[in-house]
Amino acid sequence: MADIAQTSFSQANPMAAALRASRLQILAIPVVMAIFALIMGNFANSFYLTAATSGVAISLSITGLAILYGQLGLVSLCQFALVGVGGWITLRLGHGFDLPYELNLLIAGIGASIVGIIFGLPALRLRGLYLALVTLMLAGIFQVIITAWNFPDGGDGFIGRAAGAGRQILEKPSLAPTPIAYFYYVVIIVTLGYMLAQWHRNAKPGRAWALIRKGQTTALASGVNILLYKLWAFALAGFLAGVAGGLLAGVAGQLDSRSFGASESLNLFALAVVGGVFNWYGALIAGLALRFLPAALQDFGAYLSVGIFGAALFQALAMEPTGVAGRLSLILGWFRKKLMPQKSTPQNAMSEGGARD
Amino acid sequence: MIETEGLTVRFGSVRPIDGLTARIDAPVAGLIGPNGAGKTTLLNVISGFVRPESGSVTIDGKSFVGLSPVERVRGGLRRSFQTEQVVEDLTVVQNVQAIADHLALGSSARSSVAQALQYTGLESVRDELGGSLNLFQRRLVEIAKCLVGEPKLVLLDEPGAGLSNEEGEQLQRIILGIPEQFRAQVLVIDHDVDLIRAMCEQTLVLDYGKMLALGPTAQVLESDSVRQAYLGEL
Numbered sequence: 256m257a258d259i260a261q262t263s264f265s266q267a268n269p270m271a272a273a274l275r276a277s278r279l280q281i282l283a284i285p286v287v288m289a290i291f292a293l294i295m296g297n298f299a300n301s302f303y304l305t306a307a308t309s310g311v312a313i314s315l316s317i318t319g320l321a322i323l324y325g326q327l328g329l330v331s332l333c334q335f336a337l338v339g340v341g342g343w344i345t346l347r348l349g350h351g352f353d354l355p356y357e358l359n360l361l362i363a364g365i366g367a368s369i370v371g372i373i374f375g376l377p378a379l380r381l382r383g384l385y386l387a388l389v390t391l392m393l394a395g396i397f398q399v400i401i402t403a404w405n406f407p408d409g410g411d412g413f414i415g416r417a418a419g420a421g422r423q424i425l426e427k428p429s430l431a432p433t434p435i436a437y438f439y440y441v442v443i444i445v446t447l448g449y450m451l452a453q454w455h456r457n458a459k460p461g462r463a464w465a466l467i468r469k470g471q472t473t474a475l476a477s478g479v480n481i482l483l484y485k486l487w488a489f490a491l492a493g494f495l496a497g498v499a500g501g502l503l504a505g506v507a508g509q510l511d512s513r514s515f516g517a518s519e520s521l522n523l524f525a526l527a528v529v530g531g532v533f534n535w536y537g538a539l540i541a542g543l544a545l546r547f548l549p550a551a552l553q554d555f556g557a558y559l560s561v562g563i564f565g566a567a568l569f570q571a572l573a574m575e576p577t578g579v580a581g582r583l584s585l586i587l588g589w590f591r592k593k594l595m596p597q598k599s600t601p602q603n604a605m606s607e608g609g610a611r612d
Numbered sequence: 613m614i615e616t617e618g619l620t621v622r623f624g625s626v627r628p629i630d631g632l633t634a635r636i637d638a639p640v641a642g643l644i645g646p647n648g649a650g651k652t653t654l655l656n657v658i659s660g661f662v663r664p665e666s667g668s669v670t671i672d673g674k675s676f677v678g679l680s681p682v683e684r685v686r687g688g689l690r691r692s693f694q695t696e697q698v699v700e701d702l703t704v705v706q707n708v709q710a711i712a713d714h715l716a717l718g719s720s721a722r723s724s725v726a727q728a729l730q731y732t733g734l735e736s737v738r739d740e741l742g743g744s745l746n747l748f749q750r751r752l753v754e755i756a757k758c759l760v761g762e763p764k765l766v767l768l769d770e771p772g773a774g775l776s777n778e779e780g781e782q783l784q785r786i787i788l789g790i791p792e793q794f795r796a797q798v799l800v801i802d803h804d805v806d807l808i809r810a811m812c813e814q815t816l817v818l819d820y821g822k823m824l825a826l827g828p829t830a831q832v833l834e835s836d837s838v839r840q841a842y843l844g845e846l
Contacts, residue, residue, distance in 0.1 A: 478714035
């Protein structure tokens with residue numbers, strides 16, 4: 256009987272169930288990522304290893320989107336522009352100065368975080384559709400600027416310009432000079448980024464964001480400084496996007512301005528929802544899908560994967576609000592219960608009473 | 613102690629509170645009145661969500677004029693809402709912790725949260741998600757949130773709505789113990805006159821934004837004007 260009550264609750268509240276384990280998730284992140292990295296590192300060919308490296312890098316920016324959408328309910332459609340900001344800063348710093356790659360990444364993160372705060376200013380007044388439109392326009396403005404500027408060319412010095420064959424390639428970090436080493440390097444940094452985001456979810460900012468999502472009045476009545484915590488979320492999302500951009504720049508040593516159009520930000524948001532914004536691995540699933548699917552389907556034309564993403568988004572919005580990751584978490588929870596049946600404690604008994612009521 | 617002096621709120625041509633001068637000093641006081649009498653508006657003015665057109669509000673002799681809702685929370689004001697506001701995807705302890713986070717409690721935050729949970733009897737469900745609680749438990753979480761970090765005044769907006777008799781009695785005991793346990797004054801809005809009669813020493817009755825009566829609860833509820841306006845009896 257107790258089991259039935261518990262199961263029906265999990266099914267009725269997939270979102271709650273997805274978040275139940277958030278405290279344990281922070282410790283699970285490095286373990287899962289290590290297993291993933293070892294499998295990919297040992298079995299993927301160079302084509303898929305490159306796809307995996309950029310997929311993992313991009314997934315860090317999706318983690319930022321998941322914070323904004325999953326924690327605060329804010330739709331931001333300019334996240335890929337922030338990836339571009341981070342990528343551009345990393346490239347220019349890499350060509351202009353002789354700093355360690357890690358420091359370049361940090362500066363790229365901070366730079367994108369500042370732009371992220373500026374992009375987030377409309378969110379202090381706008382929500383829902385209007386915020387989505389304004390952020391999409393910002394992504395459009397970024398697209399116009401980088402196209403006009405022929406971003407991000409690889410000339411000498413911090414503002415050096417070079418076109419075509421004169422472009423220099425950014426060197427990979429000295430710690431990870433080969434593609435396979437760089438893949439592990441990206442996985443480690445992204446893992447740290449995931450953990451940073453997960454810590455935020457479990458700690459004071461996460462609780463404040465949850466109150467703001469519940470309602471501004473509720474948040475104010477609990478003493479939350481709404482302005483500060485909203486901007487904090489945008490700063491964090493920007494930081495993660497900036498680092499993602501810096502990591503992406505290292506994959507091929509250069510970036511193409513055409514990959515930073517406004518439609519990429521739309522794609523990124525759609526995939527974030529499909530992957531799942533309530534579990535940390537939703538971002539990983541989304542990032543890999545974003546790079547693997549087009550790679551696997553390249554013989555069938557460029558738009559097939561976009562069509563599949565669209566269909567997946569529709570399915571997620573209609574039937575699976577917690578995304579692939581949320582469904583996976585339910586399945587894992589089911590296995591856990593089968594393998595490790597819990598004894599009924601007074602605590603469980605009381606909550607089950609509540610679920611039945 | 614809550615004191616208002618010539619308090620007036622205007623929404624366009626409507627005055628939900630009209631020149632209210634009152635002094636509420638009972639440890640647990642009631643606020644009643646027919647629908648639209650201005651009860652929730654008064655709570656909103658005290659907690660800083662609605663700016664009055666004129667007049668003043670002082671709590672324990674301290675003026676609250678010009679303070680933001682957040683500053684009032686830090687000053688010891690707590691409130692619950694008509695519709696409970698428990699966050700579904702936070703656990704009970706996280707829901708209560710969420711207010712302690714912003715009260716600069718330092719090292720005492722944890723014990724303050726624990727005390728609030730213990731007092732309201734929520735210890736045993738502290739790690740359950742808000743979404744899995746029943747209505748009574750949710751109401752208790754709201755009250756526990758009000759008790760964190762040395763509250764001075766706790767405003768409860770219909771805490772008993774939708775509860776069974778047994779739950780209502782348990783809620784009464786919890787509310788009645790707040791002044792002694794937490795040294796805070798409690799002001800309760802409720803439509804349940806029996807609940808108000810059982811808990812509140814003093815009651816303020818509002819009607820169309822004006823004070824209809826203020827005094828010892830039994831006396832107020834017996835007065836003809838209150839029976840006529842509120843209870844529909846003569």
